[in-house]
Amino acid sequence: MRRSSTAFYCSLGLIILFLLVMIFGSRLKPHEITPDHKINMIQYQEDGKTRYAKPPFAPNSTFLLGTDHRGYDMLSLLLNGLKYTMGTALLLTLLRFAIALPWGLWTGTSGKGWGVLRSMQWVVASVPAFIFLFPPLAGMYYGLRLDHGVKSDPQYLFLFTVLFIVLVTFIGIFPLAHQVAERTRHYNDKMFIEASRLMGGSFVHRTIRHLIPCMRNELMFVFLSEFMMVLFLMGQLAVFNIVLGGTETIGDDDIGYKINVTITGEWSSLIAYGAKYIRLQPWIILSVGTSFAALLLSLQFFLSQLKRRYGSEREFI
Numbered sequence: 001m002r003r004s005s006t007a008f009y010c011s012l013g014l015i016i017l018f019l020l021v022m023i024f025g026s027r028l029k030p031h032e033i034t035p036d037h038k039i040n041m042i043q044y045q046e047d048g049k050t051r052y053a054k055p056p057f058a059p060n061s062t063f064l065l066g067t068d069h070r071g072y073d074m075l076s077l078l079l080n081g082l083k084y085t086m087g088t089a090l091l092l093t094l095l096r097f098a099i100a101l102p103w104g105l106w107t108g109t110s111g112k113g114w115g116v117l118r119s120m121q122w123v124v125a126s127v128p129a130f131i132f133l134f135p136p137l138a139g140m141y142y143g144l145r146l147d148h149g150v151k152s153d154p155q156y157l158f159l160f161t162v163l164f165i166v167l168v169t170f171i172g173i174f175p176l177a178h179q180v181a182e183r184t185r186h187y188n189d190k191m192f193i194e195a196s197r198l199m200g201g202s203f204v205h206r207t208i209r210h211l212i213p214c215m216r217n218e219l220m221f222v223f224l225s226e227f228m229m230v231l232f233l234m235g236q237l238a239v240f241n242i243v244l245g246g247t248e249t250i251g252d253d254d255i256g257y258k259i260n261v262t263i264t265g266e267w268s269s270l271i272a273y274g275a276k277y278i279r280l281q282p283w284i285i286l287s288v289g290t291s292f293a294a295l296l297l298s299l300q301f302f303l304s305q306l307k308r309r310y311g312s313e314r315e316f317i
Contacts, residue, residue: 008305014298022083029076031063033265039071056281066283068273069250069259074287081265082295088244088266089230095169096226100176101219105207107177108184121178129171129229130236137164137242147241147260157245164244168233176226180219187214217310224303228296235292238268239275267292 021028031037041052055071057063065074107113124132140163141147144156187193188211196206212219237243246266250259259276262269267288274285 005305005308007301008309011298011302011305015302018082018086018295018298021079022086025079025082029073029079031073031076033072033076033080037072039067056277056284058281059283065287066281068261068284070261074284077262077265077270078267078288078291079265081262081267081270084246084264084266085231085234085268088268089227089234092165092168092172092230093223093227095165096172096176096230097223099169100173101180103173104177104180105184105211108181109188109206109211111185114181117174117178117181120174124171124174129233132171133167133233133237134240134242136167137237138240141242146245152245161244164242168230172226172229176222179222180215183215183218184211187211190214221303221307224299224306228299228303231292231296231299234268235271238271241272241275243269243272 039055039057041054042057043050043052045051055067056069057067057071059066063073063075065078067073068077103117107117137160140160144153144160146152146157146160193206193210196210234243243262243266246263247260247269248263250261259273261273270288271285271292274281274288278285
């Protein structure tokens with residue numbers, strides 16, 4: 001382990017800041033985001049006349065990042081929604097690891113199934129994951145009319161949620177398992193692993209006592225990389241309005257407009273909502289887009305500093 005640098009502590013501080021916001025964001029938000037606090041209209045004086053304004057409101061002294069179409073404070077939505085975004089990404093990353101890690105360890109140790117794993121990894125890695133995911137998810141999302149928000153059929157919403165989780169998990173299993181298998185093969189050729197095998201050590205014994213301890217730093221780096229890739233993939237899908245549930249519908253077709261807005265402030269849902277109004281209310285997408293980019297850049301910065309502190313970057317590529 002190398003001596004920690006100022007950059008490492010800065011990156012660690014950024015991650016701690018996001019974790020604190022994730023944990024305490026609901027308590028830190030300056031305004032409530034409940035139905036009782038919706039703003040339909042505000043009254044103000046201009047040129048001696050009484051005028052009225054409807055949300056969304058541009059950034060001002062009361063709402064530092066502006067509001068959405070319900071009059072909810074964007075800063076409060078961002079603070080409240082981070083835990084849902086990071087929680088979803090963490091769940092999907094853990095599901096990938098739960099399948100890919102034992103598969104990669106077993107293939108790297110035994111050599112069985114190496115050809116299948118390598119072929120599947122090549123197929124999946126040949127094109128961006130978004131290309132695989134968007135057609136089935138978009139077809140189901142719009143085919144089942146899930147863009148109707150709270151009016152959507154709960155059963156259809158559940159089926160879409162399951163499909164979303166399965167596909168996002170599935171698309172990352174093969175590259176991750178292949179990467180773990182390659183590193184396992186590297187360590188499996190070491191003399192102390194062979195000595196353990198000759199002394200009667202089982203696959204489970206060699207894995208727990210030798211392989212995983214040797215690979216713990218690399219697994220930590222890979223986990224952070226997977227977490228960032230899942231977050232980035234969620235952001236890509238959100239630009240095309242493919243998000244999980246938790247939205248409500250404002251307006252109706254009868255009155256000329258219909259807007260789906262996140263209930264909790266989950267960031268990918270805010271991206272999907274803000275992208276539609278990038279010209280009329282640019283502060284919406286700018287606030288969530290900047291926050292999302294800051295999260296990804298902070299994670300990347302932290303990962304690069306971890307690699308420099310615990311080992312050569314070249315070793316873990």
